[in-house]
Amino acid sequence: MNSGDTAWVLISSALVLLMTPGLAFFYGGMVRKKNVLSVLMQCFIIMCVLSIQWVLFGYSLSFFPGKGFWGGFGWFGLNGVGFEPYTDYAGTIPHQAFMIFQAMFAIITPALIIGAFAERMKFSAFLLFTVLWATFVYDPLCHWVWANGGWLRNLGALDFAGGTVVHINAGIAALVTAIVLGKRVNLDNNIPTPHNMPFVVLGTGLLWFGWFGFNAGSALGANGLAVNAFVVTNTAAAAAGLSWALIEWMRNGKPTIFGVCSGAVAGLVAITPAAGFVSVVPAIIIGLLVSVFCFTAVTVLKPKLGYDDSLDAFGVHCIGGIWGALATGLFASKLVNPSGADGLFFGNPKQLLVQLLAVLTTVVYTGVVSWIIYKVVDLIIGIRVSEKDELVGLDLTQHRERAYTVLE
Amino acid sequence: MKLIIAIIQPDKLEKVKEELYKADVNLLTVNEVLGHGRQKGVTEIYRGAKETGNLLRKIRLEIAVNDNYVEPTIKAIVQGAKTGNIGDGKVFVLELKDCVRIRTEERGHTAIG
Numbered sequence: 001m002n003s004g005d006t007a008w009v010l011i012s013s014a015l016v017l018l019m020t021p022g023l024a025f026f027y028g029g030m031v032r033k034k035n036v037l038s039v040l041m042q043c044f045i046i047m048c049v050l051s052i053q054w055v056l057f058g059y060s061l062s063f064f065p066g067k068g069f070w071g072g073f074g075w076f077g078l079n080g081v082g083f084e085p086y087t088d089y090a091g092t093i094p095h096q097a098f099m100i101f102q103a104m105f106a107i108i109t110p111a112l113i114i115g116a117f118a119e120r121m122k123f124s125a126f127l128l129f130t131v132l133w134a135t136f137v138y139d140p141l142c143h144w145v146w147a148n149g150g151w152l153r154n155l156g157a158l159d160f161a162g163g164t165v166v167h168i169n170a171g172i173a174a175l176v177t178a179i180v181l182g183k184r185v186n187l188d189n190n191i192p193t194p195h196n197m198p199f200v201v202l203g204t205g206l207l208w209f210g211w212f213g214f215n216a217g218s219a220l221g222a223n224g225l226a227v228n229a230f231v232v233t234n235t236a237a238a239a240a241g242l243s244w245a246l247i248e249w250m251r252n253g254k255p256t257i258f259g260v261c262s263g264a265v266a267g268l269v270a271i272t273p274a275a276g277f278v279s280v281v282p283a284i285i286i287g288l289l290v291s292v293f294c295f296t297a298v299t300v301l302k303p304k305l306g307y308d309d310s311l312d313a314f315g316v317h318c319i320g321g322i323w324g325a326l327a328t329g330l331f332a333s334k335l336v337n338p339s340g341a342d343g344l345f346f347g348n349p350k351q352l353l354v355q356l357l358a359v360l361t362t363v364v365y366t367g368v369v370s371w372i373i374y375k376v377v378d379l380i381i382g383i384r385v386s387e388k389d390e391l392v393g394l395d396l397t398q399h400r401e402r403a404y405t406v407l408e
Numbered sequence: 409m410k411l412i413i414a415i416i417q418p419d420k421l422e423k424v425k426e427e428l429y430k431a432d433v434n435l436l437t438v439n440e441v442l443g444h445g446r447q448k449g450v451t452e453i454y455r456g457a458k459e460t461g462n463l464l465r466k467i468r469l470e471i472a473v474n475d476n477y478v479e480p481t482i483k484a485i486v487q488g489a490k491t492g493n494i495g496d497g498k499v500f501v502l503e504l505k506d507c508v509r510i511r512t513e514e515r516g517h518t519a520i521g
Contacts, residue, residue, distance in 0.1 A: 186422050391419035406442050406465060 002092035005221040012217025016104035022206025029199025034393025054103040061139040065148035090220040115313030116174035123398040125383040157358035161218035163273025171318020173370040183308035204261040215275040229275035232283035239287025240267025266294040269320035274328040277340040282331035329355035409504040414469040416489040416497040424488030431484040437470040
C-alpha cells in the first residue's frame with residue numbers, strides 16, 4: 001500500500017466527479033434558456049442514481065473477474081471490496097479507492113449522451129433509460145475492456161482512460177438517440193442559439209481541469225506514468241482548441257470561443273485512450289487532427305445526414321473517441337509505458353487492427369443494445385415529451401422550475 | 409395607419425411568426441413581458457412551496473401597418489396563438505399618427521412597410 005498513490009487516486013476521483021457538473025454547464029449553456037435546468041437536472045440526478053447503482057451492483061457487474069458477458073454479482077453491495085489492494089487492478093491502493101475512482105467514470109459516461117436528447121426527452125424515460133443503459137451497455141463493455149478476464153483486454157486492446165468504454169460508447173448511444181427521438185420541433189426555420197456562452201466556457205474549464213483526474217488518475221499511482229498522462233492531456237487539449245479556432249478562422253472568417261471550447265473537449269476526448277501510451281509530439285498531432293475530424297462531423301456530416309444531435313455528443317465524443325483509439329494504435333510506444341504495446345509507427349501494425357476491433361465491437365454492441373433499450377422505454381412510458389411541452393420548455397413542464405426571472 | 413399590440417403565450421411565438429409571414433407581414437418587434445391575466449397558468453414550485461397568481465411570462469408583439477393590412481394581421485395573430493384556453497392573450501389596435509423611416513426620412517404610408 002502506498003499513501004502517495006492512494007492520495008492521488010482519491011483526489012483524481014474528486015476531479016472526475018467535478019467533470020459531471022462541468023458537463024452540466026457545458027451542455028446547459030448550449031440549450032435555450034427554457035431548457036437549461038432540465039440539462040443541469042439530468043446531470044445531477046445521474047450523479048445520484050449511478051452512485052447508488054455502482055456500489056450496489058454496477059461495480060460488481062463491471063469488475064468482478066471472469067470471462068463472461070459481465071462480471072456477475074460476486075461483489076454485490078461491495079461485499080468483499082475492502083481496504084486491502086486488489087492487485088490485478090491496482091496493487092498499491094485500497095480496493096475501494098479503485099472502486100470509487102471507477103464510479104466517477106460510470107457516472108459521466110451516460111451523462112455525455114444528454115447532449116443528443118437535450119430539449120425533448122421525457123424525464124421519467126430518461127431516468128429509466130439511464131439505469132438500463134448503465135447496466136446493460138456500460139457495465140458489460142467496461143468488463144470486456146478493463147476487467148480481469150475481459151476478452152478485449154485479453155486481446156491486447158489499449159484503452160488507457162476510457163476512449164472506448166466512455167467516449168465511443170456514449171457517442172454511439174448519442175447517435176442512436178438522435179435518430180430514435182427525431183428532430184426537435186421548428187428546427188428548420190429556427191436554429192436554436194446557445195443561451196449562455198459563458199456557461200459553456202465555465203463548463204469547458206471544469207472539464208479540462210477534471211480531465212487531469214480522468215487521465216492522469218488512470219495511472220492509479222502518483223508516478224511518472226501519471227505525469228506523462230497529465231502532460232499529454234494538457235498538450236492535446238491545447239492543440240485541438242487552437243486547431244478548431246484556426247479552422248473556423250479560415251472557413252468562417254472569425255474564430256469563436258465556442259469553437260475553442262469544442263476543440264479543447266474534442267482534444268481531451270481523443271487523448272483519453274492514448275494518454276498512458278504516447279509521448280508529447282504524437283499528442284500534438286492527435287490534438288491538431290481531432291478538430292479537423294470533429295469539425296467536419298458537426299458542420300458537414302450532421303446537416304447532410306439530417307440527424308438532430310442537439311449538442312454534438314456524437315460528433316465530438318464518438319468521432320474524437322474513434323480517432324483517439326486508432327491514434328493509440330498508431331503512436332503507442334513501449335518507451336512511454338513498458339506494460340503497454342508498440343503502435344504502427346513503432347513497428348507493430350497489429351496493434352492498429354486490435355484497436356479497430358475494439359472500436360467496431362463498441363459501435364455494433366452499443367448501437368444495437370441502446371436501440372433496443374430505447375424501444376423498450378418507449379413502449380413502457382414513451383421517450384419524447386409532447387409538442388406543447390417541448391415548446392413551453394422542459395424546465396417548466398418536467399420540473400416546474402425556471403432558471404431565470406424577467407424582472408427581479 | 410394602425411399600431412397593433414398583441415400579448416400571446418410564449419410558446420406560440422413561432423407559430424404566430426409563421427402566420428404573419430404567410431400574410432406578408434414581415435416587420436415586427438418582440439418583447440418578453442410579464443402580465444396578469446385571469447389565468448393561473450403553469451404553476452411553479454420552489455422547494456415544495458406552491459406559487460400561484462404571480463405574474464406570468466408573455467410575449468408582446470408590436471406591429472405597425474397600413475389600414476389594408478390590419479385585418480390580415482389580426483387574423484394571422486389569432487390563427488397562430490389561439491388554443492381556446494384561458495391565457496391565449498389579447499390583440500389591441502391603436503390609431504397611429506405618423507411614422508418616420510430614419511434612414512430616408514420618409515414619412516407616413518411609404519415609411520411603414
